[in-house]
Amino acid sequence: GENVEQHPSTLSVQEGDSAVIKCTYSDSASNYFPWYKQELGKGPQLIIDIRSNVGEKKDQRIAVTLNKTAKHFSLHITETQPEDSAVYFCVEGSGNTGKLIFGQGTTLQVKP
Amino acid sequence: DVKVTQSSRYLVKRTGEKVFLECVQDMDHENMFWYRQDPGLGLRLIYFSYDVKMKEKGDIPEGYSVSREKKERFSLILESASTNQTSMYLCASSLRGVEAFFGQGTRLTVV
Numbered sequence: 452g453e454n455v456e457q458h459p460s461t462l463s464v465q466e467g468d469s470a471v472i473k474c475t476y477s478d479s480a481s482n483y484f485p486w487y488k489q490e491l492g493k494g495p496q497l498i499i500d501i502r503s504n505v506g507e508k509k510d511q512r513i514a515v516t517l518n519k520t521a522k523h524f525s526l527h528i529t530e531t532q533p534e535d536s537a538v539y540f541c542v543e544g545s546g547n548t549g550k551l552i553f554g555q556g557t558t559l560q561v562k563p
Numbered sequence: 564d565v566k567v568t569q570s571s572r573y574l575v576k577r578t579g580e581k582v583f584l585e586c587v588q589d590m591d592h593e594n595m596f597w598y599r600q601d602p603g604l605g606l607r608l609i610y611f612s613y614d615v616k617m618k619e620k621g622d623i624p625e626g627y628s629v630s631r632e633k634k635e636r637f638s639l640i641l642e643s644a645s646t647n648q649t650s651m652y653l654c655a656s657s658l659r660g661v662e663a664f665f666g667q668g669t670r671l672t673v674v
Contacts (some may be wrong), residue, residue, distance in 0.1 A: 460603070483660050494567075494653055494665030497608070538607060548613045549594045549659035552622075557603035 454478075455543045457554030465562055470528045472557045474541035477522065483544030484517060486523045487553075488537045495540055499526075531561045566590075569654050569666040582641040584669055586654030591631050593659055595637035597621075597629065600651040600668075612637055613659070644673045 485500035569587035608621030
């Protein structure tokens with residue numbers, strides 16, 4: 452079955468630095484890997500996703516990479532800004548049913 | 564815009580009560596989810612439904628049941644509420660294999 456491990460649990464960076472969050476998953480049949488951002492008092496919102504037939508995807512300051520062999524995927528945020536401060540979740544998605552399993556979350560703090 | 568609406572924002576119930584949390588989505592999504600969120604534990608899947616009357620247990624189904632009689636509505640039921648079920652409950656809906664949209668959450672306190 453699906454299981455996602457996410458690291459680190461907290462991350463503090465200086466404004467302008469890069470932040471990297473890493474996840475591992477267990478089910479080799481999983482084929483959809485979204486990332487969600489949760490701001491205080493709100494529900495999680497999708498920021499980027501990647502499918503198993505792609506190794507890397509970029510959207511402005513955010514990039515995701517996927518290594519299917521190692522069952523790893525990562526989120527990279529460059530030129531961090533204070534508004535990037537939030538909790539980030541990686542997610543393992545099952546292609547058959549669309550079931551979504553969340554990681555434990557990373558609290559990112561960007562210091563001005 | 565997709566809208567996922569949870570029936571209550573805050574709820575206080577007594578131990579042993581039967582509790583119903585309701586979730587409605589307006590985008591004809593096949594999939595609906597119930598998660599609970601606790602500090603340091605992320606979002607843990609309680610139950611998942613991929614079609615009307617179809618459900619699948621998540622990681623922590625014990626003490627919970629669900630009902631999906633209509634496509635737009637997914638109910639979470641706490642058969643006999645206990646204090647360890649005090650938590651934030653989040654409902655979400657999605658088309659299969661794409662973005663999930665979340666409700667605003669229900670903070671349940673069991674006393």
